[in-house]
């Protein structure tokens with residue numbers, strides 16, 4: 001996804017060190033390793049053990065300059081040294097191999113209602129759907145899915161589960177479709193509900209908040225951070241992170257009164273004000289790229305100490 005744009009904005013060159021925090025199927029990782037040959041290094045990370053194995057196999061020819069671990073990108077500070085990377089890539093969301101396997105529970109094809117990226121981690125989507133209160137479900141449907149009909153759909157789910165537990169993706173997708181028929185929409189009526197559940201099951205926004213800070217810590221001054229997101233909830237968080245750290249002042253109180261602002265050195269530069277989006281050709285070839293937004297930041301170095309008089 002946005003391969004040429006990612007390589008260009010990460011400034012991939014021989015001899016440099018990169019982190020791919022969401023190595024997935026290894027497509028970006030392979031391109032980074034090729035473009036940084038013969039001596040560039042890559043750390044790779046993914047919370048999905050199956051993805052890690054697949055990426056290791058695909059990238060075996062680069063073994064000498066590659067280290068891949070299973071884990072959350074928010075925890076890379078535990079194994080990657082501070083200020084050791086020239087570039088960090090986070091390509092958020094679900095990978096095609098995860099989406100295409102019904103047994104992972106991410107898609108509408110019938111399978112267990114699971115959605116855990118790391119199957120060693122706790123609650124599944126079925127646990128949330130069957131055990132959370134109607135209010136909690138309505139809140140995530142609205143906050144993480146932007147679903148306007150969140151309350152009604154949550155109420156119907158609560159009614160349905162009194163008869164029998166909702167354990168299958170097909171059962172949930174079918175229920176939503178019955179309540180809220182397709183009526184000419186391009187996307188499945190349960191798309192927003194599935195997105196909200198996935199975000200909640202994997203605490204994706206919590207990981208992203210911690211992960212952006214972790215990425216900044218492992219970057220060298222002048223290093224680049226490239227983040228690709230797939231929906232507005234994620235993109236808003238990434239944009240706000242960039243805005244906050246690129247300001248040259250501490251906001252003045254809760255309402256940011258200009259007279260109360262305190263100057264401080266910015267930590268980031270926005271390399272581009274607007275997000276990069278896929279061109280028509282990429283969208284046609286890969287319809288899943290349709291909603292991708294790519295933001296690019298550069299870590300600023302320590303400013304030189306003020307000259308003494």
Ligand SMILES: C[S@@+](CC[C@H](N)C(=O)[O-])C[C@H]1O[C@@H](n2cnc3c(N)ncnc32)[C@H](O)[C@@H]1O
Pocket residue numbers: 001021022023024025026027028029045046047048051071072073074091092093094095096117207208211
């Ligand atoms: C869109 S795919 C990445 C595709 C990859 N760039 C490629 O070229 O094949 C997103 C991947 O991020 C992983 N992921 C999502 N959140 C994560 C997190 N907090 N920590 C580590 N990996 C995560 C998912 O398991 C998935 O494999």
